[in-house]
Amino acid sequence: NEAAVSKGLCRVLAGLADADTIFALSSGHGRCGVAVVRISGSAAATALRCMVGLGNQLPPPRTALLRSITDPHSKEVLDRGLVLWFPAPHSFTGEDSVEFHIHGGPAVITAVLQALGSVPGMRPADAGEFTRRAFHAGKLDLTEVEGLGDLIHAETEAQRRQALRQMSGELGRLYQDWSHRLKRTLAHVEAFIDFSEDELIEEGVLDQVDISVCDLQAEIEQHLKDERRGERLRSGVHVVIAGATNAGKSSLLNTLCQRPAAIVSPIAGTTRDVVESALDIGGFPVLLSDTAGLRDSPDLVEQEGVRRARERYREGANQNNFLTIQLISVQFKSTQPERNSMLVKQDSRCLLVLNKTDLLPEAHREELNLELRRVSGLPPVCLISCQTNEGLKDFLTVCGDPLSGAPTLTQARHRAHLQQCVAALAQYRQYRDSDLALAAEGVRLALTSLGRITGRVGAEEILDIIFKDFCIGK
Ligand SMILES: Nc1nc2c(c(=O)[nH]1)N(C=O)[C@@H](CNc1ccc(C(=O)N[C@@H](CCC(=O)O)C(=O)O)cc1)CN2
Numbered sequence: 001n002e003a004a005v006s007k008g009l010c011r012v013l014a015g016l017a018d019a020d021t022i023f024a025l026s027s028g029h030g031r032c033g034v035a036v037v038r039i040s041g042s043a044a045a046t047a048l049r050c051m052v053g054l055g056n057q058l059p060p061p062r063t064a065l066l067r068s069i070t071d072p073h074s075k076e077v078l079d080r081g082l083v084l085w086f087p088a089p090h091s092f093t094g095e096d097s098v099e100f101h102i103h104g105g106p107a108v109i110t111a112v113l114q115a116l117g118s119v120p121g122m123r124p125a126d127a128g129e130f131t132r133r134a135f136h137a138g139k140l141d142l143t144e145v146e147g148l149g150d151l152i153h154a155e156t157e158a159q160r161r162q163a164l165r166q167m168s169g170e171l172g173r174l175y176q177d178w179s180h181r182l183k184r185t186l187a188h189v190e191a192f193i194d195f196s197e198d199e200l201i202e203e204g205v206l207d208q209v210d211i212s213v214c215d216l217q218a219e220i221e222q223h224l225k226d227e228r229r230g231e232r233l234r235s236g237v238h239v240v241i242a243g244a245t246n247a248g249k250s251s252l253l254n255t256l257c258q259r260p261a262a263i264v265s266p267i268a269g270t271t272r273d274v275v276e277s278a279l280d281i282g283g284f285p286v287l288l289s290d291t292a293g294l295r296d297s298p299d300l301v302e303q304e305g306v307r308r309a310r311e312r313y314r315e316g317a318n319q320n321n322f323l324t325i326q327l328i329s330v331q332f333k334s335t336q337p338e339r340n341s342m343l344v345k346q347d348s349r350c351l352l353v354l355n356k357t358d359l360l361p362e363a364h365r366e367e368l369n370l371e372l373r374r375v376s377g378l379p380p381v382c383l384i385s386c387q388t389n390e391g392l393k394d395f396l397t398v399c400g401d402p403l404s405g406a407p408t409l410t411q412a413r414h415r416a417h418l419q420q421c422v423a424a425l426a427q428y429r430q431y432r433d434s435d436l437a438l439a440a441e442g443v444r445l446a447l448t449s450l451g452r453i454t455g456r457v458g459a460e461e462i463l464d465i466i467f468k469d470f471c472i473g474k
């Protein structure tokens, strides 16, 4: 009972906290031309009235006015800036909101924030609190909130595009559509359970349900089969260049990052340390590593380099955002160690690239390509030359894996819920003939899993996780 009381108390306190009016600097910190201070909550109008001379009226909604902004107590003018009034519910948060667009000097910002803090009922916002309020007001679903968070962190074009699509509700709509279909399906199953004995409902209804469940499961499974492209784009890809000594690994790194980051020399075994460079390849954020060429060497320093290279491949084997470029020189045939240096485990996350094509007569290319496939068992082979830059464009296209039209899964969280959804649909199919109540429960579970993605179910527990990456003022 005590626990219940304290839980209730917490909820009341949380309710009170939510009733606060919050304010924050929404533009970035540091000197800037214009800074935006946002205010949201029931006291927003009060703050506006006591800091801006407006007479008796509030300004027309969503219209910028140039006004003096004053301290509510001393009446001193703090700045002259633009003032906007967004009455509820037509604001970002859905609450009464005000914006001050002021000059970006640190002293101006501090003075305005201090003045706001002195207005009763106002407090500084926590990180992500404006967006949290927008979520609670139903302005955004969780996938849109996540999209917004990603947009703020986006560093490359492809990241920006993916985040914007998600923020605009593309992914949310897909999950919402699946939810609606499942709800209809569940209604049919429940109707069948309730009414079939009275023969008020025909047998065919369940066949229809079977088809819907099957179709949906297939669609979700297809959506899951994306090789985690969306997630990779979100978090970036780690690419390691592997291969024998002198294959041209350092040359490739230098060509891609357009600066002499790694030492290139005709002496085999030049690279020892792992050399890293952050790149933007076709909009994908990529961390590229050059490693020591794999070979047995009596040189102690080179042995350490080879050990570090192997360690890097091993680390990568367990990460899903890891790609290996297996680089091979066209001269590989003549050198047995090159063959030995090929990575043992080769899969779709390993790209076979053939370097130094400038040394290869045109007529020999196809032959070599075939030979390579035979030796490596890998399908796509890119042919490039770091000397002439031939083939690099095609190589980047293959690497860049540009975004296709369909909305992509972007978060491991979504994947987990979708997998639960598929498992629950399988439960329907398993019990459909033996125990229809249990089968219906499967459909209900599947619906719950989908609801968790958009935050219609059990949002509170994950809100804190999502918002921890948000900045203050967002
Ligand atoms: N100055 C300023 N710029 C900004 C924001 C902001 O809050 N302030 N944003 C903050 O993220 C982004 C824009 N997002 C916004 C989203 C919704 C509404 C809004 O007022 N929505 C109302 C009315 C919609 C309409 O008129 O169509 C609503 O949803 O009811 C405002 C900004 C980026 N730029």
Ligand SMILES: Nc1nc2c(ncn2[C@@H]2O[C@H](COP(=O)(O)OP(=O)(O)OP(=O)(O)O)[C@@H](O)[C@H]2O)c(=O)[nH]1
Pocket (backbone or CB within 6 Å): 243, 244, 245, 246, 247, 248, 249, 250, 251, 252, 263, 264, 265, 266, 267, 268, 269, 270, 271, 272, 291, 292, 293, 294, 355, 356, 357, 358, 359, 384, 385, 386, 387, 388
């Ligand atoms: N002709 C030709 N030579 C190349 C090409 N790419 C690299 N080379 C030369 O091949 C030699 C080895 O290049 P590196 O980039 O140092 O090779 P690496 O794989 O990093 O070598 P290690 O550090 O020994 O593992 C250098 O002399 C390069 O100039 C190419 O496309 N064509």
